[in-house]
Amino acid sequence: MRKLIFGMNVTLDGYIAAPGDDISWGGPSDELFGWWLDRERAIDLSLYGRKLWETMSSYWPTGDQQPDATPAQVEYARNWRDTPKVVFSSTIDEVGWNTRLVTGDAVAEITRLKAEDGGPMGICGATLAGAAMRAGLIDEYVLVTHPVLVGGGTPFFTALDSWVNLDLVETRTFSGGVVLTRYETRR
Numbered sequence: 001m002r003k004l005i006f007g008m009n010v011t012l013d014g015y016i017a018a019p020g021d022d023i024s025w026g027g028p029s030d031e032l033f034g035w036w037l038d039r040e041r042a043i044d045l046s047l048y049g050r051k052l053w054e055t056m057s058s059y060w061p062t063g064d065q066q067p068d069a070t071p072a073q074v075e076y077a078r079n080w081r082d083t084p085k086v087v088f089s090s091t092i093d094e095v096g097w098n099t100r101l102v103t104g105d106a107v108a109e110i111t112r113l114k115a116e117d118g119g120p121m122g123i124c125g126a127t128l129a130g131a132a133m134r135a136g137l138i139d140e141y142v143l144v145t146h147p148v149l150v151g152g153g154t155p156f157f158t159a160l161d162s163w164v165n166l167d168l169v170e171t172r173t174f175s176g177g178v179v180l181t182r183y184e185t186r187r
Contacts (some may be wrong), residue, residue, distance in 0.1 A: 002113065003120040004047075006129045007039065007142025007182075010156045011149060016126055018150035021051070030072065032144065036075050039142070042165045043083060044118050049125025050089035053099075056080070056124075060129045061097050086113070088128050107135045130158030140184050141166065147155065147177040 008016045009026035017023050028036065040046075048056065063069060063077035085099040087108040095101045102109050106110035110132055113121060123129050123138065132138050143156065173179050 002116060003139045004110070004114055004123055004132065004137050005120055005140040006123045006132070006138050007144070008124070008156060009144045009146060011146055013149045014155050014157065015150050015153040016156050017154040021155050024148055025100050025150060030070070033072050037072050037079070040076065040079055040083070043120055044124040045113065046083055046085045046135060047121055047123045048085060048087045049128035050087065050092060052125035053087045057082065057097065081161045102139055107131055110137055126154045128150065129138065133158050134160060138185060142180070142182045145179045145181065164172045
């Protein structure tokens with residue numbers, strides 16, 4: 001059975017994007033970017049909601065060709081293209097870059113994918129992750145908390161029908177006061 005991990009940059013007040021889908025507050029340091037690269041290398045399958053897919057696919061397919069790309073950004077772009085991805089959306093017609101589109105029931109498909117053999121899956125995007133949270137499918141939560149308050153926007157956590165008990169398994173501090181906390185779901 002595969003492990004499902006939900007991890008994103010988040011503001012101190014709990015948002016992954018400020019109003020207007022503004023994520024400019026979350027620019028990572030080289031150290032943090034390297035940590036995200038290592039995490040992404042450990043993921044065997046990435047699951048995306050439409051909105052985050054559109055953001056990522058607008059840059060990373062050619063991110064390694066940008067004149068100012070750092071070696072870590074070059075490697076991230078290559079890894080992003082090579083990693084198998086599934087996009088869940090009923091509003092787009094096609095995807096590229098080693099990606100499969102699912103237009104049906106996301107929870108049923110994630111449940112099926114979790115039951116397969118294989119390495120960890122990363123889930124990306126608030127709406128998709130929220131559905132997986134409510135279904136009890138997420139095994140690990142990774143919050144990379146930035147010291148900024150944005151007052152609103154897209155929350156990291158969704159409303160739940162019942163409590164989810166978690167165990168803290170890792171903490172780490174990065175430059176600029178960014179703090180990683182990683183939790184596993186207590187089953």
